[in-house]
Amino acid sequence: MAEEVHNFDPKYDDYDFPTTSPEARSGHPGHTTPEQDAKVFQLRTMLEQEGYTERLDTLTLLRFLRARKFVVEAAKTMFIESEKWRKEFGTDELVDTFNYVEKPKVFEYYPQYYHKTDNDGRPVYIEKLGKIDLTAMYKITTGERMLSNLVCEYEKLTDPRLPACSRKAGKLLETCCTIMDLKGVGITSVSSVYGYVRQASAISQNYYPERLGKLYLINAPWGFSTAFSAVKSFLDPVTVEKIHILGSGYQSELLAQVPRENLPVEFGGTCNCEGGCELSDAGPWQEPEWTRPPKRAAKSKSEQEKVTPAAPEDAPAAAEDAPATATA
Structure with a gap:
């Protein structure tokens, strides 16, 4: 692995996985210019002041x-809007408390899951859009809970998926490989799911930028490619480059990106996880050699210890307005 060279800030940059992007693209970690490094410092300083x-x-x-083409003010606005959303949605608390007990039943109508890795070592994310039946699903769950699960x-x-994948691959991985199965998707079903898909897409684009590595739309119905071509000119060329629209004969191209043993049998692979691939969450993030406790969990525990330190039973109660002391 190449030597890691970065202008990191020790106050914030505490990584225990590789930090050089394998893609030698401008603006990616390990491939930044002095001007881009200066913009990182400028953005951080502006946010600290806020x-x-x-x-x-x-x-x-x-x-x-990168999501805002290195326009610092635009990136600042995007970051602040993201932080506002996180606070309103309760993201930090949700991730450690949310229990999606209805997942197996929901997946009968709308499977969405991470499953192993592609040839580049990235997590593979799979959605089967053709089975969506929101009417049936809303008898099991709510749109709000579906979005909570997505978040x-x-x-x-x-964290922990991408860090674990980065450790195993020996290189920084910041994106995932997405497979969206359009089998069974018809024009009549589009309007019923549009509201949810629109909300889900907005969360992805606005609050989790630069997470898409490759997108394979498989079993695309007749005319889909033509329709996509009509809107392609409005999309960022970098995004368009990541999208692959494939019909029913998708297996050879998909298997060129995802190892056969990592791809579920229904998509032409050989993987058949016990209990079903859809619910296995198999991947490096489940392997003790590569995974670590999420940093948010360690941070939460540390904060709790600072807030409620253990005291001797015979210690006098502290006055409510006494100043608290904590080590950095």
Whole structure:
């Protein structure tokens, strides 16, 4: 592995996985210019002045800057809007408390899951859109709980999934490989799911930028490619480059990206996890050699210890207005 060279800030940059991107693209970690490094510093300084102290590490700020073409003011606005949303949605608390007990039943109508890795070592994310039946699903769950589950999975993608994959691959991995199965999707079903899909897409684009590595749309119905071509000109060329629209004969191209043993049998692979691939959550993040406790969990425990320190039974009760002391 190449030597890691970065202008990191020790106050915020505490990584225990590789931090050089395998893609030698401008603005990606390990491939930044002095001007881009200066913009990271500028963005962090501006956010600190606004009172922000979380998620100011270099890798995160670079993602927001890339998403806004390194226009610092635009990246700052995007970051602040993201933090506002996180607070309103309760993201930090949700990820450790949310229990999606209805997942097996919901997956009968809308499977969405991470499963092993592609040839680049990235997590593979799979959605089967053709089975969506919101009427049936809303008898089991609610749209709010579906979005809560989506957010929790994005948080787990950030940590522990991507760090574990980075350790195993020996290189920084910041994106995932997405497979969206369109089999059974018809024009009549589009309107019924549009509201949820629109909300889910907005969360992805606005609050978790630069997480898409490759997108394979398989079993695309006739005319889909033509329709996509009509809107392609409105999309960022970098995004368009990541999208592959495939019909029913998708297996050879998909298997060129995902190892056969990592791909579920129904998509042409050989994987058949006990209990079903959809519910296995198999991947490096489940392997003790590569995974670590999420940093948010360690941080939460540390904060609890600071707030409620253990005291001797015979110690006098502290006055409510006494100043608390804590070590940094």
